[in-house]
Amino acid sequence: MIDAVTLNIVRALPLALLLAGCQSHGDEPNVPGNRDDNRPYSEIAANETVRFTGTEPFWGGQVVGKTLVYETPETPKGERIAVERFDGRGGLSWSGTLNATPFTMTLTPGDCSDGMSDRTYPFVATLQIGDALRSGCAWSDAHPFKGDAAP
Template identity: 50%
Template sequence: MRQTCLPLALCLALAACSSQPDGQLPGNVQDDQPFSAIAPDEVIRLVGTEPFWGGEIAGDVLRWSTPENIDGQAISVERFAGRGGLSFSGTLDGGAIDIVVTPAPCSDGMSDRTYPFAVTVQKRAEQLNGCGWSDRQPYTGGSE
């Protein structure tokens, strides 16, 4: 099993920055419970701009897409439920990719949509920021 130190560190850093009383994380997540707001069978969709990228995580498969590869590339990922969100780790094009999904209102900066999740992607040395949603927790505003 591949180590997931970066996503864990990001989750812990987010927890440390929380302004919630008594060490609670956003959304009243208890300190000793893993994040459970996104079920393991829930499909998570990801979007980012500048540069444009997208993804869809279904189970243990990430389909990563870019303007150069609109159909996307499917890779296996490992899911980790931290205290304040989820992380997914895998290997894309021979290098590590780590994705952290946390509950927070998010804007893609290009539409009137508000997404329920903020997404941080570490792809080798490149960090990308974006938003996420699922069928059970959709974005609001804007149209498809």
Template identity: 50%
Template sequence: MTFRLAIAASSFLALAACQPGPEGPEGTTRESPGAAFAAIGPEETVRFVGTEPFWGGEASGERLLYTTVENQEGFEIAVERFAGNNGLGYSGTLEGEAFDMAITPGECSDGMSDRTFPFTVTLKIGAEQRGGCAWTDRAPFTGPENP
């Protein structure tokens, strides 16, 4: 395990420890201490979105596509996937900066679309931290398809 992945994993586990209660998104449950997070399987595609600034993308396997308003085609980066105690982490490098994303169970709103998402996202690129929401086909958002 690389040093950066170990740091990201320890930060991720600390973040996951702050999550409330044993219930996760509908159809999922929080894992017992010590168990690897299984609410998002390694074969699933995770989609994510955030605001201010607007960003989004998807992760599948060891590839992640990160989009912004300035680059709607997106940046495709290689990532390492880490299933922690209460969430999922992705670590890679984006334009020379560390890219670390933690996805944890919890009701989430992007504040703009009237959608409710089953996962929260904490994204750190270099020194900048952002928050957002995520979903999968197995754990979809609720609300309008095209807000």
């Protein structure tokens, strides 16, 4: 019998492989480094707080270590989720379970707009909860967004 954490990691594997395999058909890959560089993404420390936000529907929160807090308008104080981190070649992912539903968030470097402010975020966030897929942006203290603090 597979425990819940192992099951979530297995479910996150396709997203992790997507992070590792994102390459263009030209000479240059679309991920940091070159084709011979197989080191895991290391721009975000394991103890660094990463904040994220998305719209349609609105969602957000933060993750640090093995705890992710997921917020929606219905849960403004957030729901705490135990997560496992995976450092892929071109980004990171965190996987856990939210209300008995698989939860995986991936983070890749790249300019991101929330579509509602003049901010530019340094990371693209992709969230999958069960079969629902959402897009958003992310930042951290070491990698802040650019723009007004209170849009």
